[in-house]
Amino acid sequence: MSADERREQLLDVLADLVLSEGYGAASIDRIAREAGIARTVVYAHFGNLEGMQHALIARTENRALQGIRRVVPDAPVGEDPDALLLEALHGFLRGVHDDPITWRLALLPIDGAPAELRGVIQRAKDAVSGLIVPVIAWGLEQRGGPRGLDPALFTRLLITVLEDTARLVLEDPHANDPDRIVDFTRTLLQSISRD
CATH class of the missing domain: 1.10.357.10 (Tetracycline Repressor, domain 2)
Structure with missing residues (x-):
């Protein structure tokens, strides 16, 4: 998966979580788990949860x-x-x-x-x-x-x-x-x- 594709995948995971459970349900651990990747990959793309929310x-x-x-x-x-x-x-x-x-x-x-x-x-x-x-x-x-x-x-x-x-x-x-x-x-x- 390219970096852009991975970024979109992670934002899709965040969007699904936000829509089903609200912004409070999202965490780097949960997003990484849902995407089937290491937390470090999420951090590498967005820095932190706030950066990921801004990107979404x-x-x-x-x-x-x-x-x-x-x-x-x-x-x-x-x-x-x-x-x-x-x-x-x-x-x-x-x-x-x-x-x-x-x-x-x-x-x-x-x-x-x-x-x-x-x-x-x-x-x-x-x-x-x-x-x-x-x-x-x-x-x-x-x-x-x-x-x-x-x-x-x-x-x-x-x-x-x-x-x-x-x-x-x-x-x-x-x-x-x-x-x-x-x-x-x-x-x-x-x-x-x-x-």
């Missing part, structure tokens, strides 16, 4: 932001704004469905989470907002409203709704299939008049 948080942030960047285009774009929103929503929710570990770590409360995590979550929200605001502004202009809708405030609302919708997918992926949520959103958009 950074990996989670990176994966989540990459997933969002894949579905949010740069504005302006040449599509119908409603179709663009539905396509981006479907791509986002499909990503949540297909990578539940990353999104559980990013969106669900976990016992004993490091204080650093709150700052990382806020930084990620700010980055996502920076990606989305220009697209929302373009979409409102192309769509013809609703008039007076502030793109920055609407983006904050949209991010909150997306987080909650992603939690629904994580909690019960069968009842809250991405296609069902996209169909609901399509119906909602059709009910909002264009100016």
Whole structure:
């Protein structure tokens, strides 16, 4: 196993422990035991448990932001704004469905989470907002409203709704299939008049 593969394996072990038992259940001994390796290998990669937790948080942030960047285009774009929103929503929710570990770590409360995590979550929200605001502004202009809708405030609302919708997918992926949520959103958009 290469150094990068070993690092990913160890972070996967930590992620499984954190999601099943909380951050307090993780120790270098336990991670090494679960991975079937010597403790010195874990120390060589991360220095200590705190370093490993920081690496897991950074990996989670990176994966989540990459997933969002894949579905949010740069504005302006040449599509119908409603179709663009539905396509981006479907791509986002499909990503949540297909990578539940990353999104559980990013969106669900976990016992004993490091204080650093709150700052990382806020930084990620700010980055996502920076990606989305220009697209929302373009979409409102192309769509013809609703008039007076502030793109920055609407983006904050949209991010909150997306987080909650992603939690629904994580909690019960069968009842809250991405296609069902996209169909609901399509119906909602059709009910909002264009100016």
